Amino acid sequence: MTTTIAPKVSQRLYPTRIDLSVEVRSQVIALLNGTLAATLDLKTQAKQAHWNVKGSDFLQLHELFDTLSGELEEYIDLVAERITALGGAPLGTARVAAADSILPEYPFDAVDGPEHVAALADRYAMYAKHLRSAIDRTADLGDADTSDLYTEVSRTIDKRLWFLEAHLIKKSDIA
């Protein structure tokens, strides 16, 4: 009996007339699929915060976390469709996201506003770091368009990190 080993879906590359080499496209697609996993993960974590936050700041945080989740949903589509434009196959299921995300699991014991805000701020900072390194990596590979995509996402994520951290700063923290 013979068994055939199917190529991993992640290795699939479709032909395209785009003027970027197979080598460049393969590396950028792998990077983008990592970003896709992290973005899917972060989006579900923002929803987790949206559903679970309690305390006196409930309503504004409930709404902020939903805004963050919706924004990340748009980036999921942006990243996935850049993969497709490069001739790659986006890997966007929950199982792949859980396996490949660079982010840690959400702290399920978080209850009040500051706990949820700190959990998301930690994860936004990790995600922001990933995006910033991807800006340079894709630029170095000669894919200015993907680098621009990363720059767009990175700018908003830095802004959202400010929004989150602004809830946590006390006068005694000022240097």
Ligand SMILES: [Fe+2]
């Ligand atoms: Fe909701």
